[in-house]
Amino acid sequence: MSNVETVITVAVVLAVIAMGIFLIHQLNAQHDARIASFHYGEAIQGLGRRRRPRRRRPATGPPGPPEAGTHGDQHDGGRG
Structure with missing residues (x-):
């Protein structure tokens, strides 16, 4: 290739x-x-997504301290 062809090729690539x-x-x-x-x-x-009607949760027991043997007594300190 001659110098003119090289310059034209470089110009085309840059363009x-x-x-x-x-x-x-x-x-x-x-x-x-x-x-x-x-x-x-x-x-x-x-x-x-289609919206579904929300279901109402059933009312839980009366407010107050939890009874013995419920969730509060079941803590195992985070061990599996």
Whole structure:
């Protein structure tokens, strides 16, 4: 290859790299704009999980200290 062909090849490679950098920059800006406009708290109708009605828990016993032999006495100190 002659010097002229080498210079042209290097110029073409640098131009392709510059176009790639510009394209990646534009795609990142578009992606950032899309993320900024998306509201995570709002649900899109027809997508996502369906909400089930909440079940009410049955009332527990009267408030007060736990009875003997209940959860408070079952602590094993964290050993398996």
